[in-house]
Amino acid sequence: AVAVWEWQDEFGRWRPYRGNVCSYIEQVFQASQQKGRRSGSGIVSSIPLGHADPVLAPYVIDIPSLTQFRQDTGTMRAVRRHLFPGDSAAGQGIVWEWQNDEGGWSPYEMNVCVFLEQARAMNHQRVDLGPLGYNYEVDFVAQVQTNKTTRFRRGVQRRLDAPYPVTASPALLHTGAACSCQQCWLNGGTGPITTRYRHSMINFPNSSTTHQVSGRTASVSSSSVGFVPYNKPTLSGARLTPRLNAQSTWALPQAGGPSTGLSASNGVRLPHFCSIRILCTCGFALPPMHRGCKSTQAVLGQSAPNLPVKMPRPSKVNQALAGMTAILMSAAGLPVHLTSVPQAASTHKGTKKHSSVKEGRKVSKKGTTPTEPEVVVKKYLEEVKGSPADEDCIICMEKLSSPSGYSDTCECNTIKPETVGRLKNCQHSFHMLCMLAMYSNGNKDGSLQCPSCKTIYGEKTGTQPKGKMEVSTFPQSLPGHKDCGTIQIVYHISRGIQGPEHPNPGMPYTARGFPRYCYLPDNEKGRKVLELLRVAWKRRLIFTVGTSSTTGESNTVVWNEIHHKTEMDTNLSGHGYPDPNYLDNVLAELAAQGVTEDCLRQ
Numbered sequence: 001a002v003a004v005w006e007w008q009d010e011f012g013r014w015r016p017y018r019g020n021v022c023s024y025i026e027q028v029f030q031a032s033q034q035k036g037r038r039s040g041s042g043i044v045s046s047i048p049l050g051h052a053d054p055v056l057a058p059y060v061i062d063i064p065s066l067t068q069f070r071q072d073t074g075t076m077r078a079v080r081r082h083l084f085p086g087d088s089a090a091g092q093g094i095v096w097e098w099q100n101d102e103g104g105w106s107p108y109e110m111n112v113c114v115f116l117e118q119a120r121a122m123n124h125q126r127v128d129l130g131p132l133g134y135n136y137e138v139d140f141v142a143q144v145q146t147n148k149t150t151r152f153r154r155g156v157q158r159r160l161d162a163p164y165p166v167t168a169s170p171a172l173l174h175t176g177a178a179c180s181c182q183q184c185w186l187n188g189g190t191g192p193i194t195t196r197y198r199h200s201m202i203n204f205p206n207s208s209t210t211h212q213v214s215g216r217t218a219s220v221s222s223s224s225v226g227f228v229p230y231n232k233p234t235l236s237g238a239r240l241t242p243r244l245n246a247q248s249t250w251a252l253p254q255a256g257g258p259s260t261g262l263s264a265s266n267g268v269r270l271p272h273f274c275s276i277r278i279l280c281t282c283g284f285a286l287p288p289m290h291r292g293c294k295s296t297q298a299v300l301g302q303s304a305p306n307l308p309v310k311m312p313r314p315s316k317v318n319q320a321l322a323g324m325t326a327i328l329m330s331a332a333g334l335p336v337h338l339t340s341v342p343q344a345a346s347t348h349k350g351t352k353k354h355s356s357v358k359e360g361r362k363v364s365k366k367g368t369t370p371t372e373p374e375v376v377v378k379k380y381l382e383e384v385k386g387s388p389a390d391e392d393c394i395i396c397m398e399k400l401s402s403p404s405g406y407s408d409t410c411e412c413n414t415i416k417p418e419t420v421g422r423l424k425n426c427q428h429s430f431h432m433l434c435m436l437a438m439y440s441n442g443n444k445d446g447s448l449q450c451p452s453c454k455t456i457y458g459e460k461t462g463t464q465p466k467g468k469m470e471v472s473t474f475p476q477s478l479p480g481h482k483d484c485g486t487i488q489i490v491y492h493i494s495r496g497i498q499g500p501e502h503p504n505p506g507m508p509y510t511a512r513g514f515p516r517y518c519y520l521p522d523n524e525k526g527r528k529v530l531e532l533l534r535v536a537w538k539r540r541l542i543f544t545v546g547t548s549s550t551t552g553e554s555n556t557v558v559w560n561e562i563h564h565k566t567e568m569d570t571n572l573s574g575h576g577y578p579d580p581n582y583l584d585n586v587l588a589e590l591a592a593q594g595v596t597e598d599c600l601r602q
Contacts, residue, residue, distance in 0.1 A: 001083045002091040002164040004110050005061075007068045008078040009547060010503070010554075016082075016110045017049075019093055019162030024052035025061065026165040029081075032063075075554070082110065086166060089117035093163035098145055099155035101559055102513075102550040103573040120158070150585050152563065154574055371446045374414055377436050380448050380457040381421030384429060388420040394451055395434035404431035412436055428452040443501055447594075456594035463501045464540035465509065465557060467493035471530065473522050478568060480578025481521035486568070487530055489518040493543060493557050502545045503555070509545045510556040518564040525583045528597070532590045535599045536562060562589050 005022045006014040017025065028047050045064055050057030060069045061079055068077040084090040089110075096113045097105040107113065112132055119127040120140055129136045130148075137146045138156055145154045388400035396405025400420050404410075407417030410433055421432040428450050439448060447458030470490040478486055493511045498504050520526040536542050544560040547553065563586055567576030590596070 001167055002086055002088070003167045004082045004084060004090050004164050006080055006082055006110070008080070014080065014082075014109055016107065018053070019164050021049060021052045021056065023162070023165040025049075026167060029063065030167070083167065084110065084114060084164070089113045090164045091166070092117075093161045095159045095161045097157050097159060099157075099574060100549040101563075101575070102548075103575065104550045105157060105159075106549055117158075150588055151581055152585055371444050373436050373440050373444065374412060376439055376444075376446055376448060376458075377415070377421070377432055381423055381430075381432055381435060383432070384420040384422050388429060391429075393420075393429075393431045393434055395430055395438055398431070400429060400431065404433035404437075406431070406433050406437040410437040410440070423448075423450055423455070423457065425457070426450050426453050426455040449594075454592065459539065460541070460594040461539045462541040462544060462560060462593075463499075464537075464543045464560070465493055465496055465511070465545065467491060467514075467543075469534070469537045476568075478519060478521050478577040479571070480580060481523065481526075483523070484526070485522040487520040487522045487526055489520070489530070489533065489564075491516045491518070491542070498545055498555070507555055510553065512548070512551075512553070512556055514557070516564075516566065518566055519568050519577070520565070521583075528600075529583055529586055529590075531600055532587070532595050532597075533562075536590060536593060536595045539593075539595070541593050541595065562586065562593065 003022065003026045004016050005025045006016045008014050016022070025047055045062065047061040047063065049059040049061065058070050058072050060071060061067070062069055066079050068079050089096070090113070094113065094117050095107050096116045097107045100106045108116070112129065115132060116127065116138060125141050126137060126139050129138065135148050137148060139146065143156050145156050391400055392398065393400050393404070398405045403417035412433060415432045415436060417431070417433050419432045420429055421435060422429045430451065435448065438451065443461055443463065445459070445461045447456060447460045449456050449460060470492070472488050473485055474488065475485045477484060492515045494514070495511045496509060498507050498509050502509070520529055533542070542560060542562055543557050545555060546558045548556050548558055565576055565579070565582060567573065570576050571579055
């Protein structure tokens, strides 16, 4: 078998380190295990990744807590060790990659690479990624990936890289708490929910969400996908929350996952891949600290200074913080105190062109749209009288006949935990307290979006930073639109400080690649798309603050689910012309955000 080490980003995606980095991690880990068996001591406590790749110099893996730690920002990520057969794609150093929005290449998750390579070896011309929980088809002949809902296409490629390291024997299984990896969590039967996660963007059977979420995406989701609104962190505090989602509730900056090994999913549910012979996903025997040993935590706590991080309740993060602090203190011989990055003033200066739309931090609305959580929930949901249907609330995963899973964390004097509400238009039912928690976790802009079918109630707004949108036209035509001129859109956004609606309020965000130039045909449909883009801009829906799919940089301005064409002359990258389906696709993406022709008549 070969060992693949992976880290988990804020969306729940497991991103593999490159083969050479995994080889180094595995070498140190195996050497430590052998030494520990001979001497009776424990495994190595930390692995500095800069020894394998200078680009990863800021990162250290803390083995006892299975956590990657970025030393300059304090950001922590979950880490796991995943075993694959030696004759699989991982063992042969084969990597499958998809073309991201900036024209670069990002690798699929390793289990997807294994699946694709096996299908290619069986001479399949086309493969459906649905069994893996993804709404895509991959055409090996055309070398493209197609979104089955929007038909948006991306290039794919197969590349040879350094093989992942061979391991002589599987590591020991956990002897304490159940393994928190997806395979064991979903199939081990040891957790409260064995077939799905709560409170995260997850795929249920037959769902059709997309997994390339960083940057521009083509995600018009189906009615069966779990939902967290407005790209906010996972709802925290629900009882019996699976440990897989623990890192989503950390009160820490989310900046700085390594730029290697980018992959794509959004915390999707992975089935047990018997067909591709995944040997196991368990890691190794963990010391008592990982299993919640109070004595070990106390020892570490005494050796570490208090950190300025608010912890709502005891969690794995406390252990990781103590362990990482001990690492840094022992290495430098000095006390360590993690602090927030100082605030930097925005340097935005707009310039007027032919026409422009400025956008501030807040969106003005006509009338007096109520935004108080209880008022909004009661406005769009009607209480279900009598016994509710025998089905689950897809927000908390409890039966509708049982109290809400948020009854112990979301207090409301006017809504009881067992109260069930039905959305007035689409008629989908949920615990009203769950809808209250979901709304309170979002923008609180007076709108609701059905977690089941994505119907929008009210006017949805996003988290786009302030900036400026300029529009001009010129006579040169675009390929595929020879009968008309071209509309040029220029977006200006400067760096600034994140607001309360962003992932890390108070921290700086960067704005790479601005101004950004985009193009539309100057015909009737192109002008309609332009007007809808103006609406989307005013509603702060075109950009957001997140993680770049190209560089892995967090806390930066990225595209937000509405595709733009950034090239005029060719479409080799998928971001130019000709593309006969683009205008229809972007209209569908705008509609998914609640921006339709009806908005133009208001």
